[in-house]
Amino acid sequence: MMDGFPSERFSAGGRLGRNDGVIRSAFGLIRVLAQAGHPVGVTRLAAAAGLPKATAHRILEQLAREGVVKRREHEWELGTGPHGLSRATFQADLAGVAQLRMHAVTRATGATLFLYLQSPGHPLAAVTRSYGTRIGSAATASEQRHGGEHPASAVWRALEQGRLAAEYGEAHPEIDCIATPVALPTGGAVILTLAEPRGVNLEPFKRPLDRTIDLILSDWRRLER
Template identity: 25%
Template sequence: MTLSDTAVQATGVVAKAFTILEGWDHRGETLGVSELSRRTGLPKSTSHRLLGILEAAGVVERLAGTYRLGNRIRGISGVLSAGIPTYLREVSLPFLQDLYELTHETIHLGVLDGVDIHCVEKIYGHRRAPVCSRVGGLLPAHSTALGKVLLAYSPMATQRAILTSELAMFTPATIVQPLRLAAELTTVRRHGLAYDRGETHPEVKCVAAPLVNAKGRAIAAISISGPAGRFQPEAVVERLRRAARAASVVLASKRASVA
């Protein structure tokens, strides 16, 4: 086989892999080989082989005979679809570091990506909260403080999308009833703060505040989280508010300078 033939063959495999990935309607969907084959028009044997390759690469995950998009592809899609300004991390990082020095708790910076939160930056606290989060990874919007504060400042169409979707229950405290979540978002918007009191992990509490632009739209959010048995979110609220306001001012001026 010539080098040219190898390149053509590789191109065909890549094209079919993308065809497989286009079989999902949304990130949370789980599909079996037969359904993927039906949706894509690829033979079941081809679909099964490609899914094995994609699973090995971390692009898809296998769950009891079905498949869903994996963290690797979800992280990439978060960067591309969330519309993250290139300067967001650069501008926000000093304020995240200040909050860490003041609290010694875990600090997150995140943006809304569909029904998820894309984690832009994370600074680990002295006592790490048991939440599986990483830079570039995704967190659920409806149960996290970051997610609730960003949803509260989002257009009604965005809120409707999550309120009409199936909400996963992570702990007994997770709000999965649409009316309750809608009321929670109204309260969050009124106070400019969101809380996660054991809703994502039973041993973690968290509070978040938005970074808003001149039009009052949240473009990102900062959160402080810690172990539920020790961390009191109310004790850090004013520090968080000040950091979020200051970061918002700098982001607005940075946006104006690059516009």
């Protein structure tokens, strides 16, 4: 149990299909290039990504045709579109590890949770969500999805203050919300929000919400190793 919430470990089960394996290998090569920050030879790339040299070379050639990577003499570097792809990859990885944690909180409390990503040069993005039963009658799914974009939302307050923040009926007249941010080393932040109908005491949710986002990011870091 986690401060009153059931704790569930994310576990990727089952065998990867062939296409999934190729995709995972491609993202592995992209991550190595992004971390290096300079052109890298295929031998070093393959070793760092844990791939046979011939496999790494074939995947790099495919990525080059899409403009994701490019060859400079006998070395490889990221191409013209790496930043958007890296962000999309990060969002997908983060959503995967966050979902079980967030669903566990929803099952234990009935609350609705959203996970947002704020990164330099990009609009605020909803990474994943876990809908509870209690605010469905107060707000449509669309209103819930876009609630964090409201300038009075707890999301923006948390980003401005750099800590957990709350708002009571300001982004939506029938919903109260708390949000907690964690700054990322690369810039920007990940923000976890919890919403309940007006009048529900949000105080008991504050420490568990901080704990949940810490666990989500811990799970994600383990996945990235």
